Amino acid sequence: xxxLLDSTTRVLVQGATGAEARRxxxxxxxxxxxxxxxxxxxxxxESVDGVPVYGTVAEALKEHEVDLSVLFVPARFVREAAxxxxxxxxxxxxxxxxxxxxxxxCALLTRAAEMGTFVIGPNSQGMVSPGRxxxxxxxGEVPDLMFLPGPVGVVSRSGGMGAEICLxxxxxxxGQSTYVALGGDLLIGSAFVEMLxxxxxxxxxxxxxxxGEPGTDREEEAARFxxxxxxxxxxxxxIPGEFWETSPTPASVSHTGALIERGRGAPSGKKELxxxxxALVAERFSQVVPLVRQALGLD
Amino acid sequence: MSRLLENDSLxxxxxxxxxxxxxxxxxxAEEAARALERLGGxxxxxALVPVGKRGKxxxxxxxxxxxxxxxxxxxILGMEVRRFPVKKLIVMEALDIxxxxxxxxxxxxxxxxxLILFSAEGGVDVxxxxxxxxxxxxxxxxxxxxxxxxxxxxxxxxxxxxxxDLAEQAARxxxxxxxxxxxxxxxxxxxxxxAELADGRVVAAAGxxxxxxxxxxxxxxxxxxxxxxxxxxxxxxxxxxMRMREIDAIDPHVGAIRFSELDGDIGFMxxxxxxxxxxxxxxxxxxxxxxxTFDITPGRYEEKMRRAVKAVLSKxxxxxxxxAGNVSNFTRVDIKVAGVVHALxxxxxxxxxxxxxxxxxxxxxxxxxxxxxxxxxxEWCEDEASIxxxxxxxxxRSYGSDES
Numbered sequence: 001x002x003x004l005l006d007s008t009t010r011v012l013v014q015g016a017t018g019a020e021a022r023r024x025x026x027x028x029x030x031x032x033x034x035x036x037x038x039x040x041x042x043x044x045x046e047s048v049d050g051v052p053v054y055g056t057v058a059e060a061l062k063e064h065e066v067d068l069s070v071l072f073v074p075a076r077f078v079r080e081a082a083x084x085x086x087x088x089x090x091x092x093x094x095x096x097x098x099x100x101x102x103x104x105x106c107a108l109l110t111r112a113a114e115m116g117t118f119v120i121g122p123n124s125q126g127m128v129s130p131g132r133x134x135x136x137x138x139x140g141e142v143p144d145l146m147f148l149p150g151p152v153g154v155v156s157r158s159g160g161m162g163a164e165i166c167l168x169x170x171x172x173x174x175g176q177s178t179y180v181a182l183g184g185d186l187l188i189g190s191a192f193v194e195m196l197x198x199x200x201x202x203x204x205x206x207x208x209x210x211x212g213e214p215g216t217d218r219e220e221e222a223a224r225f226x227x228x229x230x231x232x233x234x235x236x237x238x239i240p241g242e243f244w245e246t247s248p249t250p251a252s253v254s255h256t257g258a259l260i261e262r263g264r265g266a267p268s269g270k271k272e273l274x275x276x277x278x279a280l281v282a283e284r285f286s287q288v289v290p291l292v293r294q295a296l297g298l299d
Numbered sequence: 300m301s302r303l304l305e306n307d308s309l310x311x312x313x314x315x316x317x318x319x320x321x322x323x324x325x326x327x328a329e330e331a332a333r334a335l336e337r338l339g340g341x342x343x344x345x346a347l348v349p350v351g352k353r354g355k356x357x358x359x360x361x362x363x364x365x366x367x368x369x370x371x372x373x374x375i376l377g378m379e380v381r382r383f384p385v386k387k388l389i390v391m392e393a394l395d396i397x398x399x400x401x402x403x404x405x406x407x408x409x410x411x412x413x414l415i416l417f418s419a420e421g422g423v424d425v426x427x428x429x430x431x432x433x434x435x436x437x438x439x440x441x442x443x444x445x446x447x448x449x450x451x452x453x454x455x456x457x458x459x460x461x462x463x464d465l466a467e468q469a470a471r472x473x474x475x476x477x478x479x480x481x482x483x484x485x486x487x488x489x490x491x492x493x494a495e496l497a498d499g500r501v502v503a504a505a506g507x508x509x510x511x512x513x514x515x516x517x518x519x520x521x522x523x524x525x526x527x528x529x530x531x532x533x534x535x536x537x538x539x540x541m542r543m544r545e546i547d548a549i550d551p552h553v554g555a556i557r558f559s560e561l562d563g564d565i566g567f568m569x570x571x572x573x574x575x576x577x578x579x580x581x582x583x584x585x586x587x588x589x590x591x592t593f594d595i596t597p598g599r600y601e602e603k604m605r606r607a608v609k610a611v612l613s614k615x616x617x618x619x620x621x622x623a624g625n626v627s628n629f630t631r632v633d634i635k636v637a638g639v640v641h642a643l644x645x646x647x648x649x650x651x652x653x654x655x656x657x658x659x660x661x662x663x664x665x666x667x668x669x670x671x672x673x674x675x676x677x678e679w680c681e682d683e684a685s686i687x688x689x690x691x692x693x694x695x696r697s698y699g700s701d702e703s
Contacts, residue, residue, distance in 0.1 A: 158573020
């Protein structure tokens with residue numbers, strides 16, 4: 001088992017004829033992802049890597065049943081493409097593009113909430129259910145170096161750190177059930193709470209690692225969710241950036257969500273709430289794997 | 300930073316239908332004196348800098364005569380406001396303010412919507428309002444697909460305690476702000492104070508607009524106004540930061556650089572949003588003093604890396620260099636490393652004495668390892684090296700406590 005994605009998940013690829021999709025699609029299908037159709041405006045009738053391409057989402061849905069649409073479209077076209085998938089009734093929309101304008105993200109997320117669409121991203125690096133399926137660039141050409149099937153759910157606001165955590169777990173022989181990069185932007189669809197709820201119901205997942213960042217209240221929400229009994233399995237959490245609270249530096253950070261505003265979103269507060277909720281908090285990266293081992297009862 | 304200066308902010312708000320005072324931008328005392336004459340003889344002179352809290356810094360003065368205008372203009376032009384030297388002034392007609400209102404619009408991450416903050420008691424900054432008068436700070440989420448309707452804006456103003464004509468004028472002002480917020484892809488607009496004048500008019504007495512850097516492609520005319528005066532939002536750009544901007548500009552389509560100069564002595568060029576932040580924390584924990592932060596988006600950017608590394612190495616007093624990044628998916632690390640190696644060879648340093656530690660993982664790692672071996676003394680770390688291993692190692696070697 002896994003969450004959101006396995007080898008039977010029927011995937012639609014939007015922006016299928018673009019360079020990014022042409023490069024990544026084969027790595028996804030080779031890994032086991034079931035890509036049923038692609039969409040590219042004006043390119044209906046073509047095919048990419050053996051996958052039929054349609055001009056619109058609605059046309060694709062006439063011919064195929066789809067569980068999830070992954071968007072390989074550039075940031076400036078994300079709003080239109082995502083709204084098309086949402087209006088067509090695609091249950092889950094996964095947005096990879098970095099740099100989506102805030103107003104566009106806000107509009108599509110608002111419509112998604114009204115339609116009950118599950119959104120991952122924007123600015124999600126990818127999603128992987130090891131040994132079954134993967135979406136986006138995560139794992140590159142040799143995903144087996146980074147991912148291994150197993151009992152740990154990994155969810156991260158940072159694609160790079162999520163991949164790094166999976167790499168170190170895999171190196172220790174500890175596999176993952178599903179890895180989800182939530183996206184580092186200020187406005188994203190699903191966050192930790194939604195993932196924890198899914199991991200709670202997934203019998204394969206025994207522990208969840210969450211990598212948070214300064215800013216927003218996504219980690220605080222997760223802590224409240226855990227404390228209220230919404231998630232009952234062990235959680236290992238890492239949230240860097242506490243040094244910003246005492247010595248603000250103009251460090252250039254590429255994540256638009258990573259801003260502490262009006263005292264909200266400070267890492268110290270996030271970690272405190274998570275600790276109170278019973279999570280194991282890693283103050284340093286090297287503590288993540290040992291804490292996972294401890295939570296799994298391996299030591 | 301994508302914050303417009305006050306003159307551009309007010310101009311944008313004015314075009315959007317929000318009444319704003321008449322103003323002129325000046326660079327000298329005599330010019331300020333002439334502006335006073337044109338603006339009716341009573342003006343407020345403010346430093347035109349890309350940061351707030353100017354009043355607290357003493358950079359906002361009232362002048363009622365040509366002579367006062369000269370004196371205050373001279374004084375403010377010699378000041379530095381939160382690290383920004385004052386080079387320009389905004390001279391604004393003085394308003395006869397009866398009441399100060401606060402209004403801002405930004406995005407709320409938890410609710411995923413535009414959020415209006417409004418207080419019938421403005422004039423103080425939002426941090427103070429939030430901390431001491433949170434009961435008087437109204438939060439008003441807006442459905443971005445529906446917009447801010449007339450009746451909702453009036454309800455907002457009434458709920459904040461305004462009545463009658465003032466409530467209606469304030470509502471019009473908030474709707475004008477919201478219109479600007481959407482039309483120009485703003486990230487944040489703050490009008491403080493939104494002033495009720497003695498004659499009953501409602502005017503934006505001060506305003507700041509922050510644009511969404513990710514949406515500037517839709518607003519080239521606004522991007523042109525951003526310039527470099529805003530620095531990194533913290534202080535003006537340093538020489539090294541300006542040099543890095545030039546390096547970044549050699550190819551706008553490949554690998555966008557984000558760079559800050561800090562006052563430490565270890566060149567810190569660790570890429571990736573979360574990985575960079577975690578590594579910076581580890582370096583500080585180990586007692587390291589970072590001299591830079593650096594990030595570059597994926598791409599084939601050998602030449603940019605070459606120039607960027609050279610620039611960082613040129614910083615006076617630098618004691619060591621850490622180059623690292625999280626495991627990459629498709630970006631070939633050997634391309635990055637080729638640029639690094641080129642720069643290191645050109646630098647001609649003794650890398651047994653000047654420590655350079657490199658950790659990259661991902662495609663092209665074998666070639667990268669081979670390239671690094673061409674520069675004696677440079678320390679290559681395999682991908683099992685963790686964030687803290689690297690931080691410990693660069694601190695130990697840079698500060699001479701290396702016992703290995």
